[in-house]
């Protein structure tokens with residue numbers, strides 16, 4: 001579908017669809033940086049949503065929704081991203097008091113995170129708009145996704161990063177042949193990226209301005225597919241969706257998809273959308289009623305949730321919370337690590353600590369009265385645990401050594417793990433005991 005404009009989320013000012021990636025100039029001049037949104041002919045959009053919506057419960061990948069995306073088939077660049085499983089997690093749900101809990105497992109994407117949807121949509125759009133190179137600033141998932149998709153398209157990719165981030169992510173970004181450059185600080189990354197955009201017309205995919213307003217509007221269109229998929233896989237809208245939120249790109253994209261489905265009559269209501277964040281800028285903005293998200297204080301705390309560990313957020317995220325009546329809550333490092341262990345030990349899903357934040361925030365949203373614990377709730381798990389294994393490993397006890405005799409092994413199973421080798425009936429064992437991290441925290 002061909003876009004007709006990019007429109008400001010805040011003031012509605014429209015810009016040409018092919019050259020306005022620095023956010024809304026009008027709002028920026030008023031000190032309120034705001035992202036733009038891709039706009040299509042409404043009749044075409046509604047017709048496509050009616051045709052596609054809920055036609056299948058098993059979308060194969062995100063391009064199942066290509067008629068709702070701004071790219072012609074000839075320009076699609078894909079590694080098979082999207083179409084990730086929506087899994088019921090009854091044991092985890094029972095443990096945290098949200099029995100009808102589902103998780104959208106975005107760790108199954110080609111580079112292990114939801115950012116592949118952003119990368120695929122942005123690289124495809126760059127081709128469609130005739131751009132020769134893409135540029136990003138990242139120390140993690142966005143960089144890996146953009147690097148991989150650019151490689152897939154045979155398109156040069158410049159990536160501004162820093163030296164200080166996990167080895168797995170650094171390796172992933174480097175191996176795809178992207179032009180990696182480490183800047184002194186995070187802020188420097190953005191300035192360098194902006195210079196490349198201005199001077200050479202590189203297609204900017206990630207956040208690159210401060211205060212930031214969000215990523216490329218075409219890339220965010222890729223995130224819409226999370227919203228379509230959740231509805232189609234459930235055969236209807238859930239009551240609530242919870243995201244880990246930094247800049248709120250996927251949060252905003254998912255909301256846009258839900259509003260499109262609602263306008264087309266595919267769903268009769270838009271779910272409440274809640275944000276799980278680290279330092280609380282959105283919670284603070286909601287509490288004060290401000291329409292500008294202010295930088296939050298870290299209180300001297302460093303976070304294990306590196307992918308969403310920003311003290312800032314954006315108007316696009318705040319707008320979703322206000323429009324859906326959602327709330328924002330934070331979680332501590334200990335709570336995130338506990339949620340990460342529970343997801344792994346109770347359901348077999350190991351995600352990045354930043355993703356576990358979506359689960360860690362659930363009990364807090366319930367206690368705040370923002371989330372109905374009896375409702376159908378979807379937590380979006382954005383990225384795999386393999387992205388940052390050091391953080392998880394640091395929280396696990398050493399593996400107990402045993403001798404070559406089975407008696408010692410059996411005794412150790414009982415003593416350390418409380419597993420009775422003679423009685424393997426799962427109803428007689430506490431599944432969390434299978435995870436030494438949880439066991440240690442309870443003894």
Ligand SMILES: [Zn+2]
Pocket residue numbers: 008009010011012013024025026027028034
């Ligand atoms: Zn504006």
